[in-house]
Amino acid sequence: MCNSAGLGGGTCSGRGSGEAGWKMSVLEEPRSPPLFKELSAEEEQQPTEIQSLCMSCYRNGVTRLLLTKIPFFKEVIVSSFTCENCDWSNTEIQSAGRIQDQGVRYTLNVRSKQDMNREVVKADSATAKIPELDFEIPAFTQKGALSTIEGLIDRAVSGLEQDQPVRKATDPDVAAQIDEFIAKLGKLKEVETPFTLIIDDPSGNSFIENPNAPQVDEALVVAHYNRNAQQDALLGLQTDDVAEVEPPSENTIEEMRNEVLQFNTNCPECNAPASTNMKLVQIPHFKEVIIMATNCDSCGNRTNEVKSGGATEHLGTKITLRITDPSDMTRDLLKSETCSVIIPELDFELGMAAIGGKFTTLEGLLKDIKDLIVDKNPFTVGDSSTVERTEKLREFGRKLEAIISGEMEAHIILDDPAGNSYLQNVYAPDPDPEMKTEKYERTFDQSEELGLNDMKTEGYQEKEEQPADR
Incomplete structure (x- = not known):
């Protein structure tokens, strides 16, 4: 079982037959000041x-x-x-923000004036669109900003009004058309008719607030996607062709099982240089996974992440556990980055990639959710917070604590369309009476989000060269 605070400097040991146990220790050293x-x-x-x-x-x-x-x-x-x-x-x-592994696209159906107060983080690499007006703010035409939807529209209006006096003198027809369009943008703030706002950011650093958190926002659709070569070039990332790498041999894989690999990276919190430890671990009754742990000497931040060591399964997996006893909190749990977490009793759903891959216990996962939604939520403090929202999130945190302590019965559902998540069966090899595991066919949208629809794995063998006719 891995400790949920992070593996750099902690321990990770396996249970059950056939699992390789491992242990790491890091000497305490004076921390250098953070870069930022x-x-x-x-x-x-x-x-x-x-x-x-x-x-x-x-x-x-x-x-x-x-x-x-x-x-x-x-x-x-x-x-x-x-x-x-x-x-x-x-x-x-x-x-100087870190570019995320995937891009993000927010699609919001604005239906009321309350929606205009939603907080928006628009990075300079993000494109903002309003399809109903055929209006678009291209990437890198504005500096990044922390604002609201109303502020985003006001900023666009200010940009259009900036050169209007000159246009009215040199080209009155164009100036009149722009004035008409500015009036349409102004009417959007009254929300007389619903409209759609799309923010597409290949860097993954933009954000639209969910005022109903921790409940699901029916008006907001969040989609993560893999960048293409053009978007990588736009962000200044390396786009050179990667040389073909030979698949690892059996001896190499066996060495990885018995060794903790280390490579240099940057801290996700302070962006200071840090090191990441990587280990291949066999989970009993499941499969091999890769555990990566980062320990930052500058700010003390510790994180761990889990990647599947195998291919995407042919079927998705849905695991439902009825929590009836505090001992359920000690169950080992693997949540992949493609897994959604649902707690029906709290009307709560955590989308895939929200907290990345985790190899922890059920208690560790619930505490990570509480930290993300309640304790470390930046929109519950400062000028952006409201008493109603803060109290709502605190009540959600109290219910999570009640589930962890065993005072409240609940169900937890792990829905992974890639089939790479796991929850320990404490009755193994016998069936668990409180746990139900279902296999299902992925929908087209789920396969699209996993990047499987356009993936071609057949027909890549080189054809034998035919002798030239003489």
């Missing part, structure tokens, strides 16, 4: 000064860089250049 510090009026942050070329007089000037973190948003780099020779200066802000 949060804005604070109490602590003064010293910028880094670099001599650089002035593009005005072509002599040396000074560039000052400040790596900071906007609370509840993301990391940014503030740069300022000044030249003492010609007095030219320039300032700008750049995003």
Whole structure:
């Protein structure tokens, strides 16, 4: 069983026959300061000064860089250049946020004025669309912003109004058309008729608030997708063709089972350089999985993630457990990144990829859900919070604690269309009277989200060369 706080510096040992146990320990060392510090009026942050070329007089000037973190948003780099020779200066802000593994697309059906108050994080790489008006804000035409849907529309109106005086003097017809379109955008804020807002961000760093959290938002559809080569190039990611890699031999796989591999990465919290440990583990009565654990020496953050060590199953898996005793909290659990978690008694559903892959216990999963929804939710504090929303989430947290302590009976459903999730059967090899496992055929939409519809695995063998006719 793996400890849910993270495996870097912790232990992970298996139960049951045929499972390889392993153990890691990390010596406590003094932590280095994080690269990105949060804005604070109490602590003064010293910028880094670099001599650089002035593009005005072509002599040396000074560039000052400040790596900071906007609370509840993301990391940014503030740069300022000044030249003492010609007095030219320039300032700008750049995003330093981590690009996610997948892009994200939010589709919101705006039906009331309350929807206009939904908070929106729009990254500079995101495209915003309103199909009813054939209106689009292309990527990288606006800086990233933390706003509301009403603020997003106001920002678009301000951009269109900016050059209107010049247009009215030079091209009155175009100016009149833009005025008409601005009036249509203004009417959207009254929500006289429903409209659709789509935010498509290949970096995965944009967000639209669910005011009904932790319940499912029927007006909001969230879809994660794999980026194509053009989107990778737009984000500045490497798009070179990857050299063909030979499949690992049996000896290599056996070495991986007996060794903890380590590679360099960046901390998902503070973006500081960190190391990730990786181990191939056999889960009894299931399959092999890859456990990855990251331990950051700068901010102390620890995370673990689980990837399936095998192929996508032909059928999806739905596991339903009736929680009747506190001992159920000790059941080992594998939640893959494609698995949704449903608790019917709380009218709660956690979509796939929300907390990634986890190899933990049932108690560890419920505590991770509580941390995500209640304790670490940035929209429950500060100016963006409301008393009603905060109390609603706290009540949800109290019900989760009641389930963990055994005071409240409930069902937990793990629905994984890829079939790579697992919940321990404590009666194995006999059937578990409180647990039901179902296999089902994936729908087209589920296969599309997994990227299986366009995947072709046949017909790739090279045809034998035919002798040329003479």
